[in-house]
Amino acid sequence: MKVLGIETTCDETGAAVIDGAGNILSDAVYSQIALHKKFYGVVPELASRAHAQKVAGIVKEALQYKGVNRNKPVDAVAFAHGPGLPGALLIGKTAALTVAELYNVPIIGVNHLEGHIYACELNKDGAPTPLEYPLIALTVSGGHTELWYVKDVGNYTFLGATRDDAAGEAFDKVAKLLDLGYPGGPMVEKMAKEGKEGAVKFPRPYMKGTWEFSFSGLKTSVSYYLRDAREINKANICLEFQNAVIDTLVRKTVTAAMEYKVKTVAVGGGVSANSALREAMELACKRRRINARFVAKPFCTDNGVMIAYAGLKKIQKTGGKKNCIKTNPSLKIESWNA
Numbered sequence: 001m002k003v004l005g006i007e008t009t010c011d012e013t014g015a016a017v018i019d020g021a022g023n024i025l026s027d028a029v030y031s032q033i034a035l036h037k038k039f040y041g042v043v044p045e046l047a048s049r050a051h052a053q054k055v056a057g058i059v060k061e062a063l064q065y066k067g068v069n070r071n072k073p074v075d076a077v078a079f080a081h082g083p084g085l086p087g088a089l090l091i092g093k094t095a096a097l098t099v100a101e102l103y104n105v106p107i108i109g110v111n112h113l114e115g116h117i118y119a120c121e122l123n124k125d126g127a128p129t130p131l132e133y134p135l136i137a138l139t140v141s142g143g144h145t146e147l148w149y150v151k152d153v154g155n156y157t158f159l160g161a162t163r164d165d166a167a168g169e170a171f172d173k174v175a176k177l178l179d180l181g182y183p184g185g186p187m188v189e190k191m192a193k194e195g196k197e198g199a200v201k202f203p204r205p206y207m208k209g210t211w212e213f214s215f216s217g218l219k220t221s222v223s224y225y226l227r228d229a230r231e232i233n234k235a236n237i238c239l240e241f242q243n244a245v246i247d248t249l250v251r252k253t254v255t256a257a258m259e260y261k262v263k264t265v266a267v268g269g270g271v272s273a274n275s276a277l278r279e280a281m282e283l284a285c286k287r288r289r290i291n292a293r294f295v296a297k298p299f300c301t302d303n304g305v306m307i308a309y310a311g312l313k314k315i316q317k318t319g320g321k322k323n324c325i326k327t328n329p330s331l332k333i334e335s336w337n338a
């Protein structure tokens with residue numbers, strides 16, 4: 001069994017092939033960062049055009065893995081059918097349908113965020129390391145910040161999401177305020193390393209009594225600070241902002257893990273690349289004998305491997321039943337047997 005995964009939800013054009021055991025046979029990604037940099041965010045129309053331009057080449061590259069059977073390079077095609085940018089999603093779907101028709105293989109719609117969750121199992125070399133269920137999943141990316149109780153593969157209960165900005169979006173916006181460049185997460189993380197603990201103070205948006213998040217107020221606090229402060233130390237601001245985001249994410253996730261009595265926490269999405277977040281989550285989980293799992297660094301930001309892998313899991317668990325390939329920009333995660 002070989003599964004091709006296609007990712008075009010936002011600003012990465014990704015395609016990858018994995019085998020039935022989850023080994024990665026190829027992984028091709030084109031990042032549009034250079035294109036969106038000057039706008040400090042993703043411009044949907046530019047994203048769609050770049051996906052349209054690149055997707056064929058990226059898929060072709062993914063299909064040239066070692067030992068490929070040229071008459072039938074894959075047995076199924078998975079693609080991210082949401083959530084994401086409407087035009088970008090349609091380009092991924094068209095590419096997936098083309099390959100599926102060409103080789104007469106099934107096509108599977110995969111939720112992009114499920115891709116981020118199961119990516120916690122992926123290893124760069126070798127077979128995946130399975131997660132232990134039930135678990136609490138935190139998906140933190142540029143577009144989403146969500147907490148889920150995952151009873152088993154494909155069996156989800158929604159706990160809460162951000163009411164406004166996603167954590168990654170807040171990183172990007174604060175980086176813009178500080179003129180650090182785009183995407184903001186890696187820049188803020190780098191700058192925070194030079195910062196002094198406690199030199200600046202920002203609020204922790206805990207949203208007590210809910211599983212929800214809210215990061216837009218924190219971003220506003222940074223902008224007011226920049227407006228009013230006599231001296232600006234970017235490193236101190238980055239460190240305190242990052243600490244405020246991390247404290248919030250860790251506290252909510254660990255509290256959920258305790259309340260739902262799970263032994264595992266899985267953290268995925270672009271922001272999960274943040275080393276300070278990983279360390280803080282690991283420490284907080286360790287204290288409570290919870291196993292903290294993260295996505296291996298190369299697979300934190302968007303890629304085709306995570307879509308291929310989530311697709312493989314869906315095929316193995318459901319046999320492709322109740323499969324939906326309709327694109328949906330606001331797609332929510334749904335249980336597979338629902």
Ligand code: KG4
Pocket residue numbers: 010140141142143144167168169171172183184185186189269270271272273274275300301302
């Ligand atoms: O998952 P992803 O590639 O795309 C979406 O699905 O949105 O996540 C991209 C987001 C961006 O907001 C980026 O700033 C953030 O992930 N990010 C980080 C780090 N690396 C990427 N945020 C904090 N620290 C990082 N090291």
Ligand code: ZN
Pocket residue numbers: 112116141142269270301302
């Ligand atoms: Zn993503």
